[in-house]
Amino acid sequence: MSPLLFLILVPLAAAAFVMAGANARLTALAGSALNLIFVLILLAFYRTGNGGGYQYVSSFPVVPDMGISFTLGADGLSLVMLLLCALVTLAAVAVARTPEKNPRWFYACLLFISAGGIGAFASIDLFFFYMFHELALIPTFLLIGIWGSGDRQAAAWKATIYLALGSFVLLLGLIGLYLIQPDGMRTFDLREIIGLADAGLLPEASWVYLLLLVGFGILVSLFPFHTWAPQAYASAPAPAAMLHAGVLKKFGLYGLIRIAVPVFPNAVLEFSNLLLVLLVGNILYVGYVTISQRKLDWMLGYSSVMHMGYIFLGFAALNTLSLTGASLMLFAHGLSIAALFALCGEIRERTGTLDFAELGGFAKPMPAFGLIFGFAAFAAIGLPGFVGFAGELLVFFGAFVGGDLLMGVSPEGKEIFQLNSYQVATICAVWGVVISAVYMLRAYRRIFFGPLNDRWAGLKEISGSARVAIVALIVVMLVTGFLPGLLIKLIESASI
Amino acid sequence: MTPSFPPEFCVLFLGIILLLADSFFPKLEKRTLAYSAIGWLAVFFAATFFFHPSPLWPAPNGFYETDSLALFFKRFALAATIFTLIAAVEYAPVVERAIPGSVPGAGLGEFYILPIFTCAGLMWMVSAADFVMIFCALELVTISFYIQVAYMRRSMPSLEAGTKYLILGALSTGFLVYGVAWIFGVTGQTSLPGISLVLGMVPLASHTALLFGLGLVLVALGFKVAAVPFQFWVPDVYQGAPTPVAAFLSVGSKAAGFVVLMRVIEPFLSLPVLEAKIVPALVFLAGLTLLYGNLAAMPQTNLKRLLGYSSIAHAGYLLVGVASVGDPGAGRAVVFYLLGYLLMTFLAFLVLVPVAKAAGGDDISHFNGLARRAPGLAFSMLVAMLSLAGLPFTVGFLGKFFIFVAAMHQQMYALVAIGVVTVACGFYYYLKVVRAMYWQPSPDDAPPVEVSPLARFAIAFLTALILILGVYPGSVLKFLP
Numbered sequence: 001m002s003p004l005l006f007l008i009l010v011p012l013a014a015a016a017f018v019m020a021g022a023n024a025r026l027t028a029l030a031g032s033a034l035n036l037i038f039v040l041i042l043l044a045f046y047r048t049g050n051g052g053g054y055q056y057v058s059s060f061p062v063v064p065d066m067g068i069s070f071t072l073g074a075d076g077l078s079l080v081m082l083l084l085c086a087l088v089t090l091a092a093v094a095v096a097r098t099p100e101k102n103p104r105w106f107y108a109c110l111l112f113i114s115a116g117g118i119g120a121f122a123s124i125d126l127f128f129f130y131m132f133h134e135l136a137l138i139p140t141f142l143l144i145g146i147w148g149s150g151d152r153q154a155a156a157w158k159a160t161i162y163l164a165l166g167s168f169v170l171l172l173g174l175i176g177l178y179l180i181q182p183d184g185m186r187t188f189d190l191r192e193i194i195g196l197a198d199a200g201l202l203p204e205a206s207w208v209y210l211l212l213l214v215g216f217g218i219l220v221s222l223f224p225f226h227t228w229a230p231q232a233y234a235s236a237p238a239p240a241a242m243l244h245a246g247v248l249k250k251f252g253l254y255g256l257i258r259i260a261v262p263v264f265p266n267a268v269l270e271f272s273n274l275l276l277v278l279l280v281g282n283i284l285y286v287g288y289v290t291i292s293q294r295k296l297d298w299m300l301g302y303s304s305v306m307h308m309g310y311i312f313l314g315f316a317a318l319n320t321l322s323l324t325g326a327s328l329m330l331f332a333h334g335l336s337i338a339a340l341f342a343l344c345g346e347i348r349e350r351t352g353t354l355d356f357a358e359l360g361g362f363a364k365p366m367p368a369f370g371l372i373f374g375f376a377a378f379a380a381i382g383l384p385g386f387v388g389f390a391g392e393l394l395v396f397f398g399a400f401v402g403g404d405l406l407m408g409v410s411p412e413g414k415e416i417f418q419l420n421s422y423q424v425a426t427i428c429a430v431w432g433v434v435i436s437a438v439y440m441l442r443a444y445r446r447i448f449f450g451p452l453n454d455r456w457a458g459l460k461e462i463s464g465s466a467r468v469a470i471v472a473l474i475v476v477m478l479v480t481g482f483l484p485g486l487l488i489k490l491i492e493s494a495s496i
Numbered sequence: 497m498t499p500s501f502p503p504e505f506c507v508l509f510l511g512i513i514l515l516l517a518d519s520f521f522p523k524l525e526k527r528t529l530a531y532s533a534i535g536w537l538a539v540f541f542a543a544t545f546f547f548h549p550s551p552l553w554p555a556p557n558g559f560y561e562t563d564s565l566a567l568f569f570k571r572f573a574l575a576a577t578i579f580t581l582i583a584a585v586e587y588a589p590v591v592e593r594a595i596p597g598s599v600p601g602a603g604l605g606e607f608y609i610l611p612i613f614t615c616a617g618l619m620w621m622v623s624a625a626d627f628v629m630i631f632c633a634l635e636l637v638t639i640s641f642y643i644q645v646a647y648m649r650r651s652m653p654s655l656e657a658g659t660k661y662l663i664l665g666a667l668s669t670g671f672l673v674y675g676v677a678w679i680f681g682v683t684g685q686t687s688l689p690g691i692s693l694v695l696g697m698v699p700l701a702s703h704t705a706l707l708f709g710l711g712l713v714l715v716a717l718g719f720k721v722a723a724v725p726f727q728f729w730v731p732d733v734y735q736g737a738p739t740p741v742a743a744f745l746s747v748g749s750k751a752a753g754f755v756v757l758m759r760v761i762e763p764f765l766s767l768p769v770l771e772a773k774i775v776p777a778l779v780f781l782a783g784l785t786l787l788y789g790n791l792a793a794m795p796q797t798n799l800k801r802l803l804g805y806s807s808i809a810h811a812g813y814l815l816v817g818v819a820s821v822g823d824p825g826a827g828r829a830v831v832f833y834l835l836g837y838l839l840m841t842f843l844a845f846l847v848l849v850p851v852a853k854a855a856g857g858d859d860i861s862h863f864n865g866l867a868r869r870a871p872g873l874a875f876s877m878l879v880a881m882l883s884l885a886g887l888p889f890t891v892g893f894l895g896k897f898f899i900f901v902a903a904m905h906q907q908m909y910a911l912v913a914i915g916v917v918t919v920a921c922g923f924y925y926y927l928k929v930v931r932a933m934y935w936q937p938s939p940d941d942a943p944p945v946e947v948s949p950l951a952r953f954a955i956a957f958l959t960a961l962i963l964i965l966g967v968y969p970g971s972v973l974k975f976l977p
Contacts, residue, residue, distance in 0.1 A: 062970055066825075066901075102868075105934075131888035138882060141927065145935045153935070160927060164885075165920040171897070172916060175904050 002058035004072040004122040010035050015111040018104050028093045028107040036086040048493045067187030071125040076490035081121040084334045088246040089114040092239035094469035095342045099147050109139035117247045127188040133251050143240040152235040159232035170215025176208035197263045209267035220252030221305045223281035230301030238345020245304045246338035250330045253311050275316045276425040282309030283432035291439045296344050296354040304337045314395035322398025327491045329391035339376040339473045350459050361452030365459040370448040375474045377440040386477045390484035400426040504619040510536050511612035518605035530585045530608040541574040561625040569622035569755050576748045577615035579842040583740035586849045586951045594648035614640040621752040626687040627676040638665045645737040657736025664729045668719035675712025682706045692763030720753030723781050724788040727808045734804030743845035746807040751834045778819035783914050786812030790918035793925045800858050820902040829898035831976050836891035843880040843958040847873050854945040865938025870945045874933045876959045883962050885926040890966040
């Protein structure tokens, strides 16, 4: 029995206790804290020697004649994602304010989303990998629909239908991946599929890759399939936005890195130009849209869409450096967007509005809040010292220089500057960093500087569990930012 | 397993005994009839695991099939009837209000007994291997349904539904007989094994006649399984019929129709010339059914009507499975889908009956705030709706998954693309019910929802089964043919 099963069961059991009448907030906090401790223990006992690979593996056949089994296991990359999920869950529960109506459902929904994320990142079997992700769909629908703000009903409908469509396209891609395997050897076990691909037994079926790209792309809000995301995140209650933008949205990119890189490397290269155009759309088009936002929640929603572009760039460049950077960014962005959504929720809680025109001068009544927000904003931009910087740097290096040149030989200057499509995309991406600096700093200035409206004179400083949770997220980003080797060692041991 | 005579006889016998008991002991509590029927049907259900109709009985000439498919669907029919009766007991007060009677409970007896005869018909139908036998069994089912649909004599919608069902049922019977006549004219056979023997010898010139006959049979079966363009009776009949009858109609009649459909087309598909004509027709029907059922369900506000359209939509997914019949997994996919369909449809109807009884109507808005009034019922309905929509961890998802695997294996990409788009539509209209239950506030004067212990048990049982089979289908897959 894999200890990973325990990780999945803890939030589910906590949700059951909450529904059965236990103290909702305390139970949820205890469950997510327990999970974080377990992930840390698993990390401590993970052996990175001998190439690492999947550990804590257990398997239980479910439909044996179709090669479906409930197989859990984790390698370095999955453990990084599990750590992200446990951290963000704990932070989300900590910053959550118990709503007046139906507090039990609220916490149960949050715990369900967490269980879905953990299950997806801990599954080796693609069938269950897919199933666990879907576990979060309905809790998200309920969270936005019941406790959301703004035009919450429209946002909930749009996100749910979009995600359901995307996940069924993804399902077709997974079925395609299953059917192109030679008859009699078909399986959903990722390790065996990669084994088949390495043995040259999988035909180059680029249509399967395209289905996977579109399916995962919708789930990650790849341009032009991104329109569900900003609206949903703007309307969702802060903990739901933290969990969804911080953890669940990473599922799509994680899946692409996990499946497409080892199984369809040629197809990824074949369609790289298409993907580059789309991801530049994510970075530049959505980036400028983000600049023009007038409300903080919408701005953060768009910025979370925009940052997916960098990770896609790391994926598209398809070399060790860029993929490591992309994996690192999955972690970094998850933490930074979670911190920002938490702060955004705190502001909404205090003022009831997030319109930049009505805010201003908050640094005076709430200096600590301003400081924390500043750190979170800098982390999101990718300033040196934060883990996002390490990720972006690796992605840009990997994408600009290319895998072939980096390996072993140190390239000549003129060899590097050939201005191929990757390099053009990288240049756009670097400009994207400027864009994100513009909108983040603008937002910061509009909220925390300038004249203070009398309405906001009595604002309360950020305190209590919310303060602890957000500061903890920032500390993790700083520690891993100064010592990115901690994570890189883990990611390199993954079997990608 | 011990060989024995066909279990249909037991069911038929039970029906007659109860009918006699109802007329000779008018003072007998009608509910007793229902409970004894449920008990005996459960006994028969258990008995199918120990006794098996002997292959040599009643006639060795291909009238009666005793394969595992037949056995599985006999159990299916028994289970469906049991759930129908449980819902019928729950629904009885509504029926009593709608039929004139001097004594309380008058006329309720047949309401409990008629489904037993339908059950016997369904059980014959899934074993039928001869067109004559198919026709007889189908008529037993259909005629008993005519009465049940129009059972509430004072309710105009029920009468309207009964009339519509009668006229269209008679029409489809006509199609069936006419089609059988054409097939008989070409092959000289009415039994399906006989047809498959002589099919290879049919001259090419007669293929048109053969296909015409088969086309007519397909039209008749299209009425039974509610495939577009033969679906137009479905929404009105479902809305008007007593709720348990609508559930029985949508599960039992559809499942038996699909079994007959698979049996009938099987011999014809062995001939590649005919297969090249039949499969595109099925693909066309499936695509049309998927689109119509799902798109038309979206604007519905009445839950029974919505479930009617959803039943059309599910016929579409099942037809995708039937159209992929060349795939070795397709048959199992269809059977598994039907099993899941049984569970989730009955769960939805079983929740609908007490909620509608308490709220005084079966619109989606009558479910407003149910999660606060009756959290357990709301959760069961949530599971039913998510399973119908095809969300993972429910049996409905696995059904769709198996169907899509088979269809993609047969390279029916257009059909699969339509399927995916319509699944997204499905999420919309099934989640409308979830929204009503969880998002909307409860009306102030909403009365409490009362559920009898038996129905409560059935609801919990179905909910658990949907979730268990959604995670671990292996436990039931080995029972599938």
